[in-house]
Amino acid sequence: MTRIFAALALACALSSHAWAGAVVSIHDVPSGLEWGIVCGAVIGVFLLLVVASVRSGRESTRGLCALAALTVMVFGIGPALALDSDGTRPDPVLTPGAVRTADRHAICAHATREFRHVTVTEKVAARRAYGIMGEHGGWCGAGGCEIDHRIPLTVGGGNPRGSIANLWPQRADGPFGFHVKDRCEASVGRALCAGRISVEDAQAIFRGDWTVGCAPYLARAPRRAAK
Structure with missing residues (x-):
């Protein structure tokens, strides 16, 4: 079960940022708040798992949980928190740019x-x-x-x-x-x-x-x- 949760956390982390970076369609674009709620819930679950694994002394499980939780926090809080910006510069992942012509x-x-x-x-x-x-x-x-x-x-x-x-x-x-x-x-x-x-x-x-x-x-x- 722990490994399943780990896989879900990693998927949440990677998909939230990478999916937002492939912003090709305008339909069903999730907001940063929505991604934050989903990934925040996953983080909460993993914190509980980390505590439980510490008490049980299962080193491998504890390491896996910690790595997954860290990955979520770094990459998966959602588009709104995935950029270091105050609205002055675009996020290169969310807004890679598009060219009509070079002529x-x-x-x-x-x-x-x-x-x-x-x-x-x-x-x-x-x-x-x-x-x-x-x-x-x-x-x-x-x-x-x-x-x-x-x-x-x-x-x-x-x-x-x-x-x-x-x-x-x-x-x-x-x-x-x-x-x-x-x-x-x-x-x-x-x-x-x-x-x-x-x-x-x-x-x-x-x-x-x-x-x-x-x-x-x-x-x-x-x-x-x-x-």
């Missing part, structure tokens, strides 16, 4: 509004993936959040229908809110279309830590810029 002409010859089709359902799913309930829940706070594209449309980022792989709830408040990222996106987009930066390098700025990659572009970007 400079295809990017610069079209307005981003032609490809910006994020549905209400997709927005809700993106928030739920991060464990955020409502427009002002979690780190969104009073200022709210924008459902942003990790790789911006201005540099060839994608907006696949029925997918949230490139979407995440970015907060408005703080030194690196979505208004600041909007300015960077516009500045990098101008540099791209002027031939001063390659498409690959432009997209790489946002694949990594955008607050670092955007620094030189924010220094010369106007205070307000359309996304």
Whole structure:
């Protein structure tokens, strides 16, 4: 029985984070709270098993329980707790990014509004993936959040229908809110279309830590810029 519980805990741990990382479909995305409840219950069971095994002196069982419980705590508390973020940067597992094209002409010859089709359902799913309930829940706070594209449309980022792989709830408040990222996106987009930066390098700025990659572009970007 103990081994069965161990297998369930490991499955809970691995599936919660890995499943969230394969966020391809917007349907039935579990919230971080839901994963937390499930995996938290498993942890509780294992703590009881650990205590019982200590009293019985069964070393192998105790070690197995401890390892499984630790794995759950590290990897399986759910998407909401699986990232070290305050809404400034996207989680690379939950939001790996998506690219529409790497062709400079295809990017610069079209307005981003032609490809910006994020549905209400997709927005809700993106928030739920991060464990955020409502427009002002979690780190969104009073200022709210924008459902942003990790790789911006201005540099060839994608907006696949029925997918949230490139979407995440970015907060408005703080030194690196979505208004600041909007300015960077516009500045990098101008540099791209002027031939001063390659498409690959432009997209790489946002694949990594955008607050670092955007620094030189924010220094010369106007205070307000359309996304």
